[in-house]
Amino acid sequence: MASTSSVDPDGSPATFGIDFPAAQRSEEFQRLRSTHRSFVFPLAVAFLVWYLLYVVLAIYAPAFMSTRVLGNVNLGLVLGLLQFVTTFGITAAYVRFANRRLDPQATALREELEASEIHRSETHEEVRP
Amino acid sequence: MIAVPTVSLPAVHLAEKSATVGNPAINISIFLGFVLVTLVVVIRASKSTATAADYYAGGRSFSGTQNGLAIAGDYLSAASFLGIVGAIALQGYDGFLYSIGFFVAWLVALLLIAEPLRNTGKFTMADVLSFRLRQRPVRVAASISTMAVTFFYLLAQMAGAGALVSLLLGISSKTGQSLVIVIVGVIMIVYVLVGGMKGTTWVQIIKACLLVTGVAVMTVWILGMFGFNFSAILGAAVETNHNPKLLDPGLKYGMNETSKLDFISLGMALVLGAAGLPHVLMRFYTVPTAKEARKSVVWAISLIGLFYLFTLVLGFGAAALIGADRIKGAPGGVNSAAPLLAYELGGSVLMGLIAAVAFATILAVVAGLAITASASFAHDIYTSVIKKGNSDPRQELRVAKTTVVVIGLISIAGGIGAQGQNVAFLVALAFAVAASANLPTILYSLYWKRFTTRGAVWSMYGGLILSVVLIVFSPVMSGAETSMIPGADFAVYPLANPGIVSIPASFLLGFLGSVTERRREDPLKQSEMEVRSLTGVGAEKAVSH
Known part of the structure; x- marks a missing residue:
């Protein structure tokens, strides 16, 4: 492995000296990971299910989607516009x-890791450009 | 009616007739104005394109807002502007159905991809995919898939440029159109060579502002004509066309069971493909932090959402004010709906503006595609594979710039060759490949610990090959009047969109490849990638000048 490679993430000086497995095992990281996953997944x-449901309704239940709701606006159009509303809503949420x-969690962890990295490189007396 | 319905994306078709509405001289001068302004901007941007991070990622110095505008500029192609307005004008509700997939897709990027990608990668999609897997096989596969997607997309744009010209500038001869394709290609090469990612980004920002403003003005104008009553526009659209079915689903996709399934297949590719488009992914590297990457997606979602809402009004407005018969009869057919509407509203000047914006759109999109493909070749193939990671950055940059010229020449030749062919399927194919070859591997490598090199390679090649093979054996190629080879019939796959098969298949291949591989990946790398992706520790910093 060429560690001098510009494409090898190994070569990134910023991460040198961080004990990633320990960081990964830490309670703080596990909490961040589960906070993230339990929200985004x-x-x-x-x-995706809501989009698929909408498409399936439009394709396989045209009569239902053609129900007039307000003036010339039908249910299909309302549900289509609701897709926009939910997308904007999910983005905001x-x-x-x-x-x-x-x-806050990610920043705290990052600062902690970067501090440990500086500490390590000082103790190893490494000179990095 | 065609025997085998093919569901394809709205795109620019070649015009048959030469008559144009509006004043070509105005159209050309407004367009030249755009080229001039953007060239000045690009040349100014070129003063800081010394390093690879400058050239590939604009020095990572763009703000989230700027990058969001550029993403919108990259994503809203001429096909989505002219094509979707036309599709809504002619097919009503079913045209609207298209645009929703293009839009909702951005949530995948926002929730799952943008931030971890920014935190773990450097320049290309392959940086993330190969982070904890074996470099060479994964980089090669990712690069091949990147180049396939960008090539399909690029070809569609270049072929569209020729067709647009006949519609907007009144150039109908084949030689004239070829000349315009050459000009588009050359301007694109200049943008990318001179301005790098920074210049390209500015072209996209300018174009996005013009496009969204133009569409917004027309929308307010139309709404004003109907007393800000959307229902009245719908009523007028039905009345002008004597077609009450315009507002209901099914006008285009409801024909039979095959066309229904075909739309589901297209919808899957759209919603999962956007976040796997390499030129979109690369944009996330142009901002300094993951938080700015998040902000860019929020801006992109806002602009793209507004844009598609506007096209809904424009489409039904065109149906109401112009009518399907006049749109179909005009040169450019379905694509003439938006320019005709502009002419109806504001005469030659507004039409000239809209025409120039549509044309500028092609330029900005092809420039974004070219820089992505060249970065992938130089960074992933040349440096990592040919030079085994030991290339000098200057050399890599030289390779990238040479690649841009080669890509420019290929796309000029392809664009000229594809004239008169119905290439609408190429954009859909690009989305299908992005959704099957790229997205599963990106998601697995970010979120599944046990993912392996074999899984990545199987999923990427499987998704790419399956999508292309299914298209070859679909009604797009043969067996229908609208096929590329109408005389032959080897269409064993009944749908025009491969997504419904290729997307689940590549997810499955990624899973199977990983669980059957005995060789384990480096657990240290997995730890590093996971910690970095969520915390941003060690992420590439912005370049300071």
Whole structure:
């Protein structure tokens, strides 16, 4: 393995000296990981199912989708516009969640890891450009 | 009616007639104005394209807002502007159904991909995929798939450029159109060579602003004409066309069971493909942090969502004010709906603006595609495979720039060769390949610990080969009047969209390849990738000048 390679992530000086397996095992990281996954996975599945349901309805239940709701606006159009509403809504919800729950945890961990890295390189008396 | 219905994306078809509405001189001068302004911007941007990070990732110095605009500029192609307005004008509800898949797809990028990708990669999709797997096989596969997707997309855009010209500039001769394709190709090469990712990004930002503003103005204009009553527009659309079915689903895809299944297949490719498009993924490297990457997707979602809402009004507005018969009779057919509507509203000047924006759209999209393909070749194939990771960055940059010229020449030749062919299926194919060859591997490598090199290679090659083979044996190629080879019939696969088979198959291949591989991947790398993807520790920093 050529560690000097510009494409090998090994060569990235910023991560040198961090004990990643230990960081991965740490309680803080496991908490961040489960906070992230328990939010994004169900949401991703939900919106995919909702999109698929909408498409299947439009394709296989045209009569139902043609029900007039308001003036010339039918149910198909309303559900289509609801896809926009849910997409905007999920986007807003995720950003709120990420700013409040993910970012503080991720930042704390990153700072801790970067501090340990500096500490290590000092003790090893390594000179890095 | 065609015997075998093929569901394809709306795209630019070649015009048969030469008459144009509006004033070609105005169209050309507005377009030249755009080229001039963007060239100045690109040349200014070129002052800071010294390093690989500058050239490939614009120095990672764009803000989330800027990058979001550029993503919208990259994503909203001429096909989605002219094609979707036309599709809604002619097929009503079913045209709208298209646009939703293109839009909802962005949630995949937002929730699952943008931030971890920014945290773990450097320049290309392959950086992330090969992070904890064996470098060479995975990089080669990712690069081949990247180049396949960008090539299909690029060819569709270049062929569309020729057709657009006949519609917008009044050039109908084959030589004239070929000349325009050459000009488009040359301008694209100049943009990318001179400005790198920074220049390309600015072209996309300018184009996105023009496109969204133009479409917004027309939308408000139409809504104003109908007293801001959307239902009244729908009513007028039905009345003009004497077709109450325009508002109901089924006008295009409801023909028979095959066409219904075909749309489901297309819908799957659209919703899962957007987040696997290499030129979109590469955009996430142009911002300094994962938080800015998140912000870019939020901006992209807002702009793309608004854009498709506007096209809904424009499409039904065109149906109401112009009518299907006049649209079909105009040069450019379905694609003339938006320019005709602009002419109806604001005369030659507004039409000139819209025409120039449509044309600028092609330029910006092809530039984004070219830089992605060249980065993938230089970074993944040349440096990692040919030079085994030991190439000098300057040399790599030289290879990337040479590749841009080669790609430019190939796409000029392809665009000229594809004239008169119905290449609408190419964009759908690009999405299908992105959804089957790229997305499963990206998701597995980010979220599944046991994923292995064999899984990645099986999934990527399997998805790519399956998509292409199914298209070859589909009604797109043979067996129908609208096929590329109408005389022959080897269409054993009944649908025009491979997604419904190829996407689940590549997820399965990725799983099977991983569980059957005895050789384990480096657990240290897995730890590093997971920690980095969520915390951003060690992520590539912005270049300071």
